[in-house]
Amino acid sequence: MNIKEAKELLSFHSSRNSDIQNPKWKNGFLGILRPFGGELHQENFIEVIECLKTLTNEFSTPTIDREIISDIVAIIHLTREWTSPDGGMLEVNHLLTEEQTKDLLTWIDIIESCFMMLLDGCGEESFEEYEAYLNDV
Secondary structure, X not given: XXXXXXXXXXXXXXXXXXXXXXXXXXXXXXXXXOOXXXXXXXHHHHXXXXXXXXXXXXXXXXXXXXXXXXXXXXXXXXXXXXXXXXOOHHHHOOOOOHHHHHHHHHHHHHHHHHHHHHHOOOHHHHHHHHHHHXXXX
């Protein structure tokens, strides 16, 4: 995957891409949550991390593409909002199992950790938590 492809894929996973007819929009990280069809797709989480890996060097420039930041923050924020026990649409409507909620929160915690470490210039070590997760599942 190249940088352009990674940026586009992230935009689908965040549901920020304007091409809403593309199946990736509906089946991406956030797309499958609204409306939720009962299944999570771990491959979406993996794709988001792979996008971050491809974009690692983009985080070391003086100005980071606002679209990258917006896509990652949307994935993290909206997932937390929708899974919140204090009124999140997925929780209030009892759409997720406890295991699904745990998986989603684990995935966004890892994405957030990678993101923050990349912003701090950590490079490859930003993905150690992700690698540990993959070794555990």
